[in-house]
Amino acid sequence: MQTEAEAPAEEPLSLTGVTRRFGAVTALDAVELDVRAGEILAIVGPSGCGKSTLLELVAGLQEPDAGAVRVAGSTAAAERRALCAYMPQRDLLLPWRDALGNAALALECQGVPRRAARCRAAPLFERFGLAEFERARPAALSGGMRQRVAFLRTLLPGRPVLLLDEPFGALDAITRLDMQEWLADALAADPRTVLLVTHDVEEAVFLADRVTLLSPRPGRVVDEFAVPLPRPRTVTDRELLELKARALEALRP
Amino acid sequence: MRYLLAALLVALFVLAWQGIASLDSVDDLTLASPVETLEALRDDRDLLADNAWVTLVEVLLGLAIAVAGGVLLAIAMHLVRPLRDAAYPLLVASQAIPIVVLAPIFVLAFDYGIGPKLAIVALICFFPITVNLLDGLRSAPPELLKLMRSMGASRLRTLRSVELPASLPFLFSGLKVAATVSVIGAVFGEWAGAEEGLGRLVLLGNNQLQTPRVYAGIVILTLMAVWLFCVVALAERVAIPWNRKEETA
Numbered sequence: 001m002q003t004e005a006e007a008p009a010e011e012p013l014s015l016t017g018v019t020r021r022f023g024a025v026t027a028l029d030a031v032e033l034d035v036r037a038g039e040i041l042a043i044v045g046p047s048g049c050g051k052s053t054l055l056e057l058v059a060g061l062q063e064p065d066a067g068a069v070r071v072a073g074s075t076a077a078a079e080r081r082a083l084c085a086y087m088p089q090r091d092l093l094l095p096w097r098d099a100l101g102n103a104a105l106a107l108e109c110q111g112v113p114r115r116a117a118r119c120r121a122a123p124l125f126e127r128f129g130l131a132e133f134e135r136a137r138p139a140a141l142s143g144g145m146r147q148r149v150a151f152l153r154t155l156l157p158g159r160p161v162l163l164l165d166e167p168f169g170a171l172d173a174i175t176r177l178d179m180q181e182w183l184a185d186a187l188a189a190d191p192r193t194v195l196l197v198t199h200d201v202e203e204a205v206f207l208a209d210r211v212t213l214l215s216p217r218p219g220r221v222v223d224e225f226a227v228p229l230p231r232p233r234t235v236t237d238r239e240l241l242e243l244k245a246r247a248l249e250a251l252r253p
Numbered sequence: 254m255r256y257l258l259a260a261l262l263v264a265l266f267v268l269a270w271q272g273i274a275s276l277d278s279v280d281d282l283t284l285a286s287p288v289e290t291l292e293a294l295r296d297d298r299d300l301l302a303d304n305a306w307v308t309l310v311e312v313l314l315g316l317a318i319a320v321a322g323g324v325l326l327a328i329a330m331h332l333v334r335p336l337r338d339a340a341y342p343l344l345v346a347s348q349a350i351p352i353v354v355l356a357p358i359f360v361l362a363f364d365y366g367i368g369p370k371l372a373i374v375a376l377i378c379f380f381p382i383t384v385n386l387l388d389g390l391r392s393a394p395p396e397l398l399k400l401m402r403s404m405g406a407s408r409l410r411t412l413r414s415v416e417l418p419a420s421l422p423f424l425f426s427g428l429k430v431a432a433t434v435s436v437i438g439a440v441f442g443e444w445a446g447a448e449e450g451l452g453r454l455v456l457l458g459n460n461q462l463q464t465p466r467v468y469a470g471i472v473i474l475t476l477m478a479v480w481l482f483c484v485v486a487l488a489e490r491v492a493i494p495w496n497r498k499e500e501t502a
Contacts, residue, residue, distance in 0.1 A: 059403050086403040088396055095495040096418045105414065109406035137495055157404070 012037045012193045013058065013161055017067035020053055026218035027053045030067065033212065033221070035161075040187065040194040042204035044247060045214030051197040052089070054219070055163045058195060059086040071161060085159040089166045091150035093138035099145075100125070100134040103152040110157055121156060127189075128152055129182070144175045151183070155190065162194045168203065177235065180206055184232065201251070205243045206235055213250050223250040285465040290472060293465035300454070301466075305473050308451040311367060311439040312477065315374025319431060322375065323382030324424070330383075331390040331416070332408070348380050352438070356445030370442030370450075377438045381430035389423025390416045422496055425489040432481035436474050 015033040019026065027050035035041045045051055056062045057069050060080030071080045085106070093102045103124070104117035112120070125131050128148045138146055147167060154162060167183070168176040184207055187194065198204055204211045205227050213223040225246065229239055267287050273279060274286030285293070294301065330337040352373060359369035393415050401411045443452030455470040 056399070061399055061403055081403055081405060084403070086400065088400055090396060092394070092397050092400050094397075094415065094418065096493070106404040108414070109401065109404040109410055139495065 011035065011070070012072055013195065014070045015054075015058070015067065016070075018054075018057065018064045018069060019066040020050065020057060020062065021065050028057075028064075029218035029220045031214075031219065031221055035193055035195060037193055038191050039210060040196060040208045042196045042198060042208035042211045043214060044198055044201055044204045044211060044251070045219060046216050046251065047199060049214040049216050050219035051199075051214065052165055054214075055086065055165050055195065055197050058161075059084045059163050061086070083159055084161045084163050085154045085157060086163045087150060087154040087165060087167055089169055091138075091146045091170075093146055093149060095138055098135045098137055099130060099141065099149050102138065102149050103156065106153050106157045121152065124152055124156070128186075142175075143171050144179055147171065147179060148182070151186070155186075155192075160193055162192045164194065164196045166198050166200075167196070169198075169200075176203075180235075181232075183207060188231065201244050201247045202235060202240075205240050205247065206233055211243075211247060213247060223247075282462055282464050285468040289465040290468040293463075293469040294472070297466055297469060301451070301469060301473060304449055304451045304454045304470075305477070307449045308436070308439050308443070308474070309477060311370040311442065311450065312374060312435045312481070314367070315371045315438060316378055316431060316435050316481075318371060318375040319378035319382060319435075320428070323379035323427075323431075324386060326379070327383045327386035327390065328412070330387060332412070337387075344380065344383060347376065352377060352441050356441050359442070360446040365446055365448060369445065370439055370447070373442040373445075374435050374438035378431040378435050381434075382424070382427040385423045385427030385430075386420055389420025392423065393419040421493045422489075425485065425492070428485045428489075429482055432485045433478050435481065436478040440474065 011034050013033075013035040015031050018028055018031045018033075020028040031054065033041075033043075043051055043054065053062065057064055058071065058080065060071075060077040063077060068075050069080065071083045074080065074083075093099075094105065097105070100118050100121055101114075103121040104112075104114070107117035107120060108114060122134065125134055128151075130145060130148055130152075133141060133145065138149070141149065147170075151167065154164075168179050171179060180203055187207075196204070196207060208227055210224065210226050212221055214220065215222045225243065227240075227243060229237065233240060271287050274284045274289075326340070330340055355376070356369065356373055359372050363369040363372060390412075397415055398411065401415055406414070439450070440452035440455070443450040444456055447453040451470050451474055455467050455474075458464070458467040458470065
């Protein structure tokens, strides 16, 4: 087994002095960020702090106006796109494909033939609590199930970095709680480097190893703290609630 | 219930038609009554059937050309931005030309055969198909296109998996319009010069004061257009089941 010292110095994901402007509006201002391999980093900020822009920058869908975005040492957008699996806010399932076909879509985009892609997606349906819904169209699925299909679609190509943009924002409070626990389990079983964007402080401290707080526009890193709590966690954990209070304080000075 | 109401309205229309046709002040040469029209449909059935067949073939072949050409043109214009910008004004101009004027020129160019009829049917039918499909191809949400890009999808993959399926409801709207106007196109084509077909029969009947026969021809032409519309509507239900499911949900 490799020791820490022998591991390559390259961070799987880093942002240095990243600035992004849209006309006169500065969405992100000199953002510095490092994510270690296998780490779950949550980025929390109010609406309009440029969280989604940040994810699209990492995903290789946008380029920064200043600074550098590196994924596994590479700044090239095409390279970033190939290393990151991006999960947007809305599930964006295709209404004309069944659940299995939707889960297989990312694989098909990489050139895996349709049937083979479906075969690779099928065994995971059981584990994702989607058994027997393989042939169901998205319209027939609940919000939580749709989100799980979308997450399966994100995981299947096996890319090392996951970029999750408010994955549970559209769900009701109870379903969201279930899904957060479910996501924690899924990531424990299949560890990846994760950048999770959310406006929900509780979600951040529950899921992440580390939390970075962004200020409202222009987005700037205002605070950062580790969440050194053992897993599995519970949302009612006292230390978790203390961290939540600290984060809220920093966000509302 | 929906069909019952429609049937009721048709029945009312036929009754009103019969009523007006029976008025003394209405000239028999202007308006044949439904009963006279039915008699013409019965007495001239062989003549009408032969000519209806000719017109139907023109309509179906012309439509087929319009669908093939219209779909290919829309996809090409969607994929190649400069082509879209360059061809759009021409596309609109092609519809501004009065078909009545164009038809005789086509007859001069293609002779009396089926050629000019196909050209006219195709010319008026491709437009709703192309314009609707173009809108449909652009109807996929931008976030979805972004997602496809992040997943490494090629241009053709995005077209096949996202843009084309998303455009189907638009394509069928265009097809419904095309199906209804196709019959009009065939009639225009025949009026400009033809040896057979319902359009020619109606024109001839008009000149020879065979009013019931003219009305019988019109009824068949109308039914043809309605039938085509229904075929397209049925195909739509088969081709885009997800659309229908969402409606009932």
